[in-house]
Amino acid sequence: MRYLGPRRFERFSVKNGTAEALTSSSEAGIGVRVLRERGWGFAAASEASLAAARETAKRAERLARAAEKTSRESVPFAEERELPRGGRYESPMKEDPFSVTTEAKIALLKEAEARLHTHASVKAGKAALTLWQEEKWYLSNEGASYRAKITHVGAGVEATAVGEGEVQRRSYPNSFGGDFAQAGFEFLRGLDLPSHAEECGKTAHALLTAPACPKGEMDLVLASDQLALQVHESVGHATELDRVLAFEAGFAGTSFVSVSELGKLRYGSPAMTIEADATCPGGLGTFAWDDEGVPGRRYPLVREGVLTGFLSSRETAARVGLPESGGTARADGWARTPLIRMTNVNLAPGERSRGELLEGVKEGVYMETNRSWSIDDKRLNFQFGCEVGRSIKNGELGGLLRNTIYSGMTPTFWNSLVATSDRSTWHLWGLPNCGKGQPGQVGHVGHGAPLGLFRKVRVGGGP
Amino acid sequence: MSPRSSARPTASRAGTASVGAPKGGTGPRPELRRGFEVLDQLLSLVKGQADARFYEDRWVTLRCANSRLYQPHAESVASLSLRVAVEGGQLGVATTTDLTSQGLKRVAEEATSLARVAPPVRGFPGFPSDPGGPTAEVPFAPRAEREDLEGLGDQLAGAFAIIEEGLGPSRISGVYNQGTSVVAVANTSGLRRGYRRSAAQASLLAEQPQKDPPVSGWSEGTHWDPEKVDLLSLAKEAVAATPRTAPRPAKPGKYRVLLMGPAVSELTGHLTWLGLGANAVEEGWSFLVKGQGKRLVAPAFELSDDPFSPHGVPAAVDYEGLPHRSRPIFRQGKAEGPAHDSITGARAERESTRNALPPEAPYGELGPLPLHLTMRAGDRSRDELVKDLKQGILVTRFWYVRSVHPGKTIITGMTRDGTYWVDKGEVQHPIRNLRFTESILRTLAGVESVGERLRGYGDERAFSAHVLAPIVSRSFTFTSATTF
Numbered sequence: 001m002r003y004l005g006p007r008r009f010e011r012f013s014v015k016n017g018t019a020e021a022l023t024s025s026s027e028a029g030i031g032v033r034v035l036r037e038r039g040w041g042f043a044a045a046s047e048a049s050l051a052a053a054r055e056t057a058k059r060a061e062r063l064a065r066a067a068e069k070t071s072r073e074s075v076p077f078a079e080e081r082e083l084p085r086g087g088r089y090e091s092p093m094k095e096d097p098f099s100v101t102t103e104a105k106i107a108l109l110k111e112a113e114a115r116l117h118t119h120a121s122v123k124a125g126k127a128a129l130t131l132w133q134e135e136k137w138y139l140s141n142e143g144a145s146y147r148a149k150i151t152h153v154g155a156g157v158e159a160t161a162v163g164e165g166e167v168q169r170r171s172y173p174n175s176f177g178g179d180f181a182q183a184g185f186e187f188l189r190g191l192d193l194p195s196h197a198e199e200c201g202k203t204a205h206a207l208l209t210a211p212a213c214p215k216g217e218m219d220l221v222l223a224s225d226q227l228a229l230q231v232h233e234s235v236g237h238a239t240e241l242d243r244v245l246a247f248e249a250g251f252a253g254t255s256f257v258s259v260s261e262l263g264k265l266r267y268g269s270p271a272m273t274i275e276a277d278a279t280c281p282g283g284l285g286t287f288a289w290d291d292e293g294v295p296g297r298r299y300p301l302v303r304e305g306v307l308t309g310f311l312s313s314r315e316t317a318a319r320v321g322l323p324e325s326g327g328t329a330r331a332d333g334w335a336r337t338p339l340i341r342m343t344n345v346n347l348a349p350g351e352r353s354r355g356e357l358l359e360g361v362k363e364g365v366y367m368e369t370n371r372s373w374s375i376d377d378k379r380l381n382f383q384f385g386c387e388v389g390r391s392i393k394n395g396e397l398g399g400l401l402r403n404t405i406y407s408g409m410t411p412t413f414w415n416s417l418v419a420t421s422d423r424s425t426w427h428l429w430g431l432p433n434c435g436k437g438q439p440g441q442v443g444h445v446g447h448g449a450p451l452g453l454f455r456k457v458r459v460g461g462g463p
Numbered sequence: 464m465s466p467r468s469s470a471r472p473t474a475s476r477a478g479t480a481s482v483g484a485p486k487g488g489t490g491p492r493p494e495l496r497r498g499f500e501v502l503d504q505l506l507s508l509v510k511g512q513a514d515a516r517f518y519e520d521r522w523v524t525l526r527c528a529n530s531r532l533y534q535p536h537a538e539s540v541a542s543l544s545l546r547v548a549v550e551g552g553q554l555g556v557a558t559t560t561d562l563t564s565q566g567l568k569r570v571a572e573e574a575t576s577l578a579r580v581a582p583p584v585r586g587f588p589g590f591p592s593d594p595g596g597p598t599a600e601v602p603f604a605p606r607a608e609r610e611d612l613e614g615l616g617d618q619l620a621g622a623f624a625i626i627e628e629g630l631g632p633s634r635i636s637g638v639y640n641q642g643t644s645v646v647a648v649a650n651t652s653g654l655r656r657g658y659r660r661s662a663a664q665a666s667l668l669a670e671q672p673q674k675d676p677p678v679s680g681w682s683e684g685t686h687w688d689p690e691k692v693d694l695l696s697l698a699k700e701a702v703a704a705t706p707r708t709a710p711r712p713a714k715p716g717k718y719r720v721l722l723m724g725p726a727v728s729e730l731t732g733h734l735t736w737l738g739l740g741a742n743a744v745e746e747g748w749s750f751l752v753k754g755q756g757k758r759l760v761a762p763a764f765e766l767s768d769d770p771f772s773p774h775g776v777p778a779a780v781d782y783e784g785l786p787h788r789s790r791p792i793f794r795q796g797k798a799e800g801p802a803h804d805s806i807t808g809a810r811a812e813r814e815s816t817r818n819a820l821p822p823e824a825p826y827g828e829l830g831p832l833p834l835h836l837t838m839r840a841g842d843r844s845r846d847e848l849v850k851d852l853k854q855g856i857l858v859t860r861f862w863y864v865r866s867v868h869p870g871k872t873i874i875t876g877m878t879r880d881g882t883y884w885v886d887k888g889e890v891q892h893p894i895r896n897l898r899f900t901e902s903i904l905r906t907l908a909g910v911e912s913v914g915e916r917l918r919g920y921g922d923e924r925a926f927s928a929h930v931l932a933p934i935v936s937r938s939f940t941f942t943s944a945t946t947f
């Protein structure tokens with residue numbers, strides 16, 4: 001199996017009125033993955049010559065032979081009935097982001113960044129945008145072939161306020177770079193960064209003197225952006241079949257979920273339904289075929305609280321007797337081997353409006369926008385911190401809270417889910433920074449989420 | 464990840480030493496020749512000021528899972544980055560893997576066109592001229608260039624055998640990375656320096672998932688010489704770290720701790736991002752803003768940035784091409800100033816500390832950082848450290864550590880792969896894993912004793928490698944418990 005570049009990348013960042021980074025990158029190369037009876041081998045080279053391709057293939061073959069020596073067991077590989085034969089896929093977009101002038105991009109960032117500086121306490125304002133475009137040519141000696149041109153874009157602003165012994169950040173539309181989508185420049189224009197920047201500056205300043213997060217067990221409402229990350233860490237990773245089968249134990253970790261629990265494990269409350277959907281328009285996890293030639297698929301991982309599926313590749317699907325791969329094997333470019341990566345792993349919306357969801361809370365805390373996340377290697381014990389918190393009393397949002405933290409154990413937490421809010425509050429977030437693999441790969445994934453109301457969650461206990 | 468020490472290597476015992484490109488005379492060393500040829504050609508295409516980097520990496524990664532080799536990987540990648548400056552300090556950066564004449568022309572045009580419309584960088588002093596003096600010779604192990612898959616496979620099989628012999632049936636995972644990297648830097652002010660590094664990095668995880676609760680043990684190491692990353696020794700260490708009896712539940716709370724090297728590497732790694740660089744100081748949130756010159760850590764915890772420690776992966780120049788220097792981070796407990804490159808140094812009216820990172824994304828936004836943190840070794844053996852701990856928790860390793868409050872250097876994470884209760888100066892029994900939420904500086908302020916043995920802990924390509932020893936600290940806060 002072979003992959004080719006090129007990949008284009010632009011990252012423009014304006015900080016405190018100056019260009020923090022203006023980078024334009026282009027790379028190309030070839031990656032060859034070889035499957036022998038009992039082992040895989042992968043090799044990549046940036047030199048795009050026939051001789052280099054041959055040498056790379058030989059290197060991959062040598063590695064596969066080395067792997068074979070350490071195993072007596074055949075590597076199973078699921079048949080795929082829908083392999084592409086000369087397929088083509090191109091990200092839909094209205095405005096090619098690479099055709100927009102650099103001047104226009106910088107002007108947008110400068111305007112947004114300037115508006116972050118609402119108070120002297122805002123020591124750092126930052127506005128940044130990132131564009132990726134990968135042209136991939138996939139071939140396998142099974143006879144599969146396709147070409148894909150996939151474009152991802154994203155942007156965001158961030159204000160950092162510094163006070164007496166306190167540092168607070170506020171971001172829009174999300175932390176760690178903003179929001180991302182498979183789209184053209186129209187997505188970035190639609191974010192309207194300048195109109196939201198001032199609020200970020202004001203909130204960062206206000207957080208410096210806001211009351212600290214209360215401590216104790218109480219009701220918790222998570223905003224869509226934070227709930228998306230909760231899904232990512234405690235459901236998405238936990239249902240990756242390579243983790244479940246311990247192929248990632250040495251680095252990314254394993255999972256508390258076992259194959260025998262499929263169809264049985266009470267993962268969460270009946271309000272919890274989550275599906276993997278590689279067909280979702282605009283998602284970072286949307287594609288026509290994965291890097292094993294499997295079509296992008298849509299299927300449930302958790303239905304009404306019960307575990308119903310795994311994210312799988314052709315090898316892992318075959319290992320556990322699934323009829324086909326879930327189509328989630330993707331590589332971070334030509335120089336990396338495909339791994340199981342989340343596609344768009346989405347939490348289904350419920351029926352309550354945002355107001356109706358809050359009405360269900362007598363006394364609790366609302367949290368929005370991640371600022372810290374940590375979870376154990378089995379995806380059980382987690383602790384998340386958020387940029388912004390608000391008290392909730394009798395269904396009404398109160399004042400700001402700073403340094404908000406909540407923690408818990410995955411099944412207990414998801415079983416405390418009372419309800420999710422309706423479709424109007426659901427948003428498909430793009431996360432372009434999911435680390436996995438050795439050597440390291442950065443995955444682009446999507447998560448759709450509404451707001452969620454959870455009972456008796458441990459909050460507080462932070463700085 | 465993280466590193467530090469004071470001994471400077473001389474010529475490599477393993478053979479070739481890497482070195483910069485002398486001006487005039489003999490010309491660059493053969494391993495750097497291709498890089499400087501490309502950079503010279505590239506810089507000739509730029510009108511105005513520029514600096515450029517040539518990278519050439521050849522690495523192999525042998526990954527193990529479920530007690531066999533899994534997803535072995537090899538790569539050969541050559542690339543370059545070009546940073547162009549036009550009037551008033553407007554900077555643009557472009558990178559490529561296309562090293563043909565056409566590719567170089569394209570990247571020169573791209574960087575220049577970005578620079579022309581870039582908002583100016585405040586205080587840009589121009590690219591540094593060569594400071595004179597030689598480029599330090601750093602050790603290089605030619606064996607790192609050889610992909611001896613058979614030999615490495617035998618070593619892995621030997622490591623597996625040691626683990627199974629020591630523990631019985633086990634699930635073994637791990638990784639072995641080995642390779643070489645060339646870094647050559649040139650600019651239009653006449654600076655031309657570079658070096659070649661070799662490195663190996665490995666980790667082994669021995670697990671017994673069939674036990675209730677499951678138990679596991681971990682070991683890791685990084686060194687410029689693959690011979691010093693001995694998989695058989697690492698296997699013995701992983702066995703030693705693995706509990707033989709069922710871990711008992713432990714209660715959250717404040718405890719004295721003995722943090723082994725891998726756990727210390729999480730502290731130094733996060734400390735780097737949480738305040739040791741000039742960007743964090745400029746933005747006002749680094750602990751150095753108010754802490755510089757003050758006693759922040761225990762005098763027993765001496766930390767420097769030492770790019771030449773023979774226990775790590777030495778690096779001769781930074782990514783602006785300036786020859787590296789060692790400098791203290793904490794001396795007698797007092798914090799020294801932040802890391803600078805020539806740009807942040809000019810703004811702070813300081814010299815560059817020669818800690819420039821590559822200007823291209825994602826590094827460019829981080830600003831200068833020390834990549835070679837190195838502790839001063841103490842005089843305590845492992846057994847003596849356990850005695851020093853008296854009563855408390857021995858932590859082999861932390862996991863999924865994240866910042867909770869940058870200004871206060873508070874981080875959170877889990878213990879993993881060998882956590883033990885110590886009482887009366889002896890290891891009593893393994894305990895189940897705990898989540899911690901604690902300030903790095905508070906932990907380091909409580910350091911009472913330091914291990915005698917330094918070891919390198921680095922990332923998979925040894926971009927950064929810290930040289931560290933275990934520590935005993937008087938207080939550490941664990942905030943929740945687990946059932947495993």
